Amino acid sequence: MRLGLTExxxxxxxxxxxxxxxxxxxxxxxxxxxxxxxxxxxxYHLFQPLLYQVATAGLxxxxxxxxxxxxxxxxxxxxxxxxxxxxxxxxxxxxxxxxGPIDYDYLVLATGSRTNFFGRSELADKxxxxxxxxxxxxxxxxMLENLEHAVLVEDxxxxxxxxxxxxxxxxxxxxxxAGALGExxxxxxxxxxxxxxxxxxxxxxxxxxxxxxxxxxxEAGEESLAALKKLGVKVWLDTGLADYDGEIVKLTNGKxxxxxxxxxxxxxxxxxxPGFADNLVAKGNRLSVxxxxxxxxxxxxxxxxxxxxxxxxxxxxxxxxxxxxAIQQGELLGExxxxxxxxxxMQPFNYRDKGALATIGRNRxxxxxxxxxxxGIIAWLLWTFIHLMTLVGFRNRMxxxxxxxxxxxxxxxxxxxxxxxxxxxxxxxxxxxxxxxTSA
Amino acid sequence: MRLGLTExxxxxxxxxxxxxxxxxxxxxxxxxxxxxxxxxxxxYHLFQPLLYQVATAGLxxxxxxxxxxxxxxxxxxxxxxxxxxxxxxxxxxxxxxxxGPIDYDYLVLATGSRTNFFGRSELADKxxxxxxxxxxxxxxxxMLENLEHAVLVEDxxxxxxxxxxxxxxxxxxxxxxAGALGExxxxxxxxxxxxxxxxxxxxxxxxxxxxxxxxxxxEAGEESLAALKKLGVKVWLDTGLADYDGEIVKLTNGKxxxxxxxxxxxxxxxxxxPGFADNLVAKGNRLSVxxxxxxxxxxxxxxxxxxxxxxxxxxxxxxxxxxxxAIQQGELLGExxxxxxxxxxMQPFNYRDKGALATIGRNRxxxxxxxxxxxGIIAWLLWTFIHLMTLVGFRNRMxxxxxxxxxxxxxxxxxxxxxxxxxxxxxxxxxxxxxxxTSA
Numbered sequence: 115m116r117l118g119l120t121e122x123x124x125x126x127x128x129x130x131x132x133x134x135x136x137x138x139x140x141x142x143x144x145x146x147x148x149x150x151x152x153x154x155x156x157x158y159h160l161f162q163p164l165l166y167q168v169a170t171a172g173l174x175x176x177x178x179x180x181x182x183x184x185x186x187x188x189x190x191x192x193x194x195x196x197x198x199x200x201x202x203x204x205x206x207x208x209x210x211x212x213x214g215p216i217d218y219d220y221l222v223l224a225t226g227s228r229t230n231f232f233g234r235s236e237l238a239d240k241x242x243x244x245x246x247x248x249x250x251x252x253x254x255x256x257m258l259e260n261l262e263h264a265v266l267v268e269d270x271x272x273x274x275x276x277x278x279x280x281x282x283x284x285x286x287x288x289x290x291x292a293g294a295l296g297e298x299x300x301x302x303x304x305x306x307x308x309x310x311x312x313x314x315x316x317x318x319x320x321x322x323x324x325x326x327x328x329x330x331x332x333e334a335g336e337e338s339l340a341a342l343k344k345l346g347v348k349v350w351l352d353t354g355l356a357d358y359d360g361e362i363v364k365l366t367n368g369k370x371x372x373x374x375x376x377x378x379x380x381x382x383x384x385x386x387x388p389g390f391a392d393n394l395v396a397k398g399n400r401l402s403v404x405x406x407x408x409x410x411x412x413x414x415x416x417x418x419x420x421x422x423x424x425x426x427x428x429x430x431x432x433x434x435x436x437x438x439x440a441i442q443q444g445e446l447l448g449e450x451x452x453x454x455x456x457x458x459x460m461q462p463f464n465y466r467d468k469g470a471l472a473t474i475g476r477n478r479x480x481x482x483x484x485x486x487x488x489x490g491i492i493a494w495l496l497w498t499f500i501h502l503m504t505l506v507g508f509r510n511r512m513x514x515x516x517x518x519x520x521x522x523x524x525x526x527x528x529x530x531x532x533x534x535x536x537x538x539x540x541x542x543x544x545x546x547x548x549x550x551x552t553s554a
Numbered sequence: 555m556r557l558g559l560t561e562x563x564x565x566x567x568x569x570x571x572x573x574x575x576x577x578x579x580x581x582x583x584x585x586x587x588x589x590x591x592x593x594x595x596x597x598y599h600l601f602q603p604l605l606y607q608v609a610t611a612g613l614x615x616x617x618x619x620x621x622x623x624x625x626x627x628x629x630x631x632x633x634x635x636x637x638x639x640x641x642x643x644x645x646x647x648x649x650x651x652x653x654g655p656i657d658y659d660y661l662v663l664a665t666g667s668r669t670n671f672f673g674r675s676e677l678a679d680k681x682x683x684x685x686x687x688x689x690x691x692x693x694x695x696x697m698l699e700n701l702e703h704a705v706l707v708e709d710x711x712x713x714x715x716x717x718x719x720x721x722x723x724x725x726x727x728x729x730x731x732a733g734a735l736g737e738x739x740x741x742x743x744x745x746x747x748x749x750x751x752x753x754x755x756x757x758x759x760x761x762x763x764x765x766x767x768x769x770x771x772x773e774a775g776e777e778s779l780a781a782l783k784k785l786g787v788k789v790w791l792d793t794g795l796a797d798y799d800g801e802i803v804k805l806t807n808g809k810x811x812x813x814x815x816x817x818x819x820x821x822x823x824x825x826x827x828p829g830f831a832d833n834l835v836a837k838g839n840r841l842s843v844x845x846x847x848x849x850x851x852x853x854x855x856x857x858x859x860x861x862x863x864x865x866x867x868x869x870x871x872x873x874x875x876x877x878x879x880a881i882q883q884g885e886l887l888g889e890x891x892x893x894x895x896x897x898x899x900m901q902p903f904n905y906r907d908k909g910a911l912a913t914i915g916r917n918r919x920x921x922x923x924x925x926x927x928x929x930g931i932i933a934w935l936l937w938t939f940i941h942l943m944t945l946v947g948f949r950n951r952m953x954x955x956x957x958x959x960x961x962x963x964x965x966x967x968x969x970x971x972x973x974x975x976x977x978x979x980x981x982x983x984x985x986x987x988x989x990x991x992t993s994a
Contacts (some may be wrong), residue, residue, distance in 0.1 A: 116706060116707070118705055130584040156972065157698060157970075157971065166936055174615075174616035174953075175614075175973060176614035176616070176968075176971060179971050181968075181971060184966075184970075189746070193749065194707070195702075196702040196972075198722045247973055248648045248973065248974055248976035249973060249976055250977035256916040257721070258597060262635075265635070266556060266557070266558065267556070267883065291783045300813045305624075306621070306623040306627060308627070309633060383967045399795060400675045507968065508960070509960045509966075512960070514954055516952045516953055517949070520949045521946070526624075526949075528616075528621075528947065528949040528950070530621045530623075530624075531597065531616060531619050533616075533687055534596075535688060536688035536691065
């Protein structure tokens with residue numbers, strides 16, 4: 115296996131991850147005198163904030179993904195390789211991947227975050243998670259298959275279990291998912307399933323803390339709670355998931371309920387790669403970085419966004435896991451690498467807080483913008499506009515816009531399809547010779 | 555397991571398949587005094603004529619599928635069940651399904667067609683086929699993964715094999731697929747893969763006969779050949795696939811070529827169900843029917859569209875396997891069932907030939923309409939208009955239209971994504987009690 119890069123004396127920047135942070139670095143480096151290699155396990159950039167709409171049949175998966183090669187086609191100094199990075203050997207300035215080892219001069223870790231089960235890995239094959247397109251499509255399939263199945267079962271208890279949707283975690287993902295499920299229950303499912311008593315369909319949202327949207331203002335928490343209740347979502351505050359065996363949900367308050375669909379949105383952790391000492395890994399599995407996003411103890415290794423714990427006395431937990439942080443850190447790092455090459459000093463990171471938004475069904479959202487707080491239709495329009503504008507690619511924006519207009523005026527969701535994976539997989543060529551040197 | 559139908563004295567019509575034919579019957583029966591039960595293994599209607607555009611990254615899968623329950627929500631006498639029919643017991647007026655046995659008064663077989671390997675079933679796990687959305691998505695994945703892999707391989711021969719696309723069969727599907735691949739090669743891939751020598755990418759189209767589009771006019775065949783050649787597609791007439799072991803394609807003319815992607819569009823056959831005597835199965839695995847689409851020897855079993863062999867002296871092969879035939883037969887059967895219940899005579903089927911169309915890349919298509927023949931941009935606009943109008947659902951039409959406009963003006967294909975299936979499947983509840991009686 116060869117890496118196929120052109121030989122050059124320019125320093126090589128390896129970026130792991132084509133999310134918000136990785137793309138921002140690449141964009142800032144596109145006119146630099148550096149060779150940039152971006153690795154991602156997928157061939158697309160994923161717009162994660164709208165994943166829950168794919169899972170709840172509001173958007174097609176393809177409209178929130180954008181081919182990375184298309185973004186990079188005007189970047190002359192950038193090479194893209196679809197690869198899975200298995201570990202980092204920072205002492206040797208090398209990353210180990212499924213297409214071979216790759217040497218770097220500068221390493222940018224922009225791997226984002228992954229689902230955190232808080233040590234309860236036995237839940238992993240029982241609950242649904244929402245961090246990727248395959249997961250969102252599987253949740254859509256599972257939910258719709260359970261309803262098709264509910265039509266057929268004789269036993270009322272069994273039918274209730276198929277129609278019980280439990281969302282664990284009252285952060286933005288949990289709140290938005292529960293809201294979208296509440297809308298499905300109210301507007302779509304009664305018409306689609308005249309043969310089901312939709313009153314049996316229940317959406318539960320569990321939150322360990324005493325309020326929703328802990329990262330946002332008090333008002334946002336209260337308003338999202340009121341909006342969810344209006345949609346018929348049963349919100350359980352101060353209540354977590356004690357146990358789930360695939361059939362029965364046990365709550366921390368001792369109650370139990372039967373549910374075939376449990377969605378775990380209780381938390382994420384940094385998607386660290388093996389190769390860094392334990393003392394570099396801070397709370398939430400994030401890598402400790404300095405003000406320049408440099409991983410502690412290294413001159414040429416950087417971590418960004420969700421993966422980076424840039425803590426200070428004012429900010430003991432580091433920055434929130436939000437797209438604006440990732441984008442701003444990525445842009446600054448790109449500029450700093452250029453400064454570094456020019457012998458100039460790097461600039462420290464200062465987060466320009468763009469606020470936070472969450473939506474709960476049609477016409478309802480909450481927004482914290484600096485000291486200002488918005489709710490209702492104004493916040494919802496703001497949410498809609500910002501998400502449309504942040505989507506990569508005009509085609510995606512148009513398709514999402516058409517879908518949203520459609521959903522809005524018809525109270526419909528067009529894509530409630532059960533798309534099963536292909537069951538007769540054509541074997542791929544093996545990735546051989548993984549050990550061959552790939553420095554050029 | 556229960557079927558969950560309301561008890562009624564009305565006769566029960568069971569329709570197997572929610573394609574063009576099945577939908578047409580259901581539509582004509584919606585105000586009849588009959589209980590209609592439609593079964594499909596998927597929960598959506600698939601617009602098959604555009605599957606090749608999903609496979610070649612021109613359209614998202616969700617835009618050519620439409621939820622069946624949404625179509626039926628205004629049909630008061632119709633019940634939909636997602637079920638796989640395993641066999642028919644016509645002597646007992648019963649179909650056997652994975653949700654239990656189901657009794658009928660009238661049975662409508664509208665299962666369409668499936669890929670025909672002409673007895674060479676060993677090809678099934680080596681070639682790609684194009685009859686369903688999962689297959690189209692798998693082809694898109696395979697093609698894009700092979701290109702990502704081609705970037706990395708050292709060996710030139712191996713790289714050529716990864717960049718060789720062989721389409722088998724020069725009917726409409728084969729011609730349209732080869733044309734779309736030719737366009738990808740010309741407009742998209744050189745910009746996406748600056749690290750590949752796109753001259754190594756070859757699209758081959760194999761056709762056993764001496765001409766393309768055998769079902770259309772001579773002119774259509776010649777023009778499609780010229781259009782494909784202009785796009786750089788290598789067309790092999792009088793040449794078939796002799797053998798393929800997953801690596802080397804052997805042609806019937808003795809030549810060989812290495813190819814990792816072989817697309818089988820050489821033919822289809824009726825998707826018959828077990829339960830009918832061999833003498834009822836005509837050429838192409840279609841069920842012999844009379845002028846009323848009644849399966850020979852039965853009063854209350856009907857077969858439609860691709861599945862039906864309605865032969866006569868003028869028409870020894872039966873009607874062509876086209877959507878208009880399926881729709882017209884379905885509509886007539888719906889009307890005939892109403893006539894039958896009213897004690898009136900059924901009307902025989904007369905095909906109103908709507909002509910045939912095929913498209914070969916941008917601005918190029920061929921159309922046979924009665925004695926008239928169109929080509930070039932007029933035929934292409936006609937093709938575009940007819941396909942848009944035949945798509946079910948305004949949302950789908952809008953999304954397809956946006957995509958086509960985008961693809962047309964930008965020479966782009968927005969959805970070249972490798973969407974892998976979810977690898978950690980949540981177990982579904984078993985479908986139990988399959989033997990329980992389900993007459994009501």
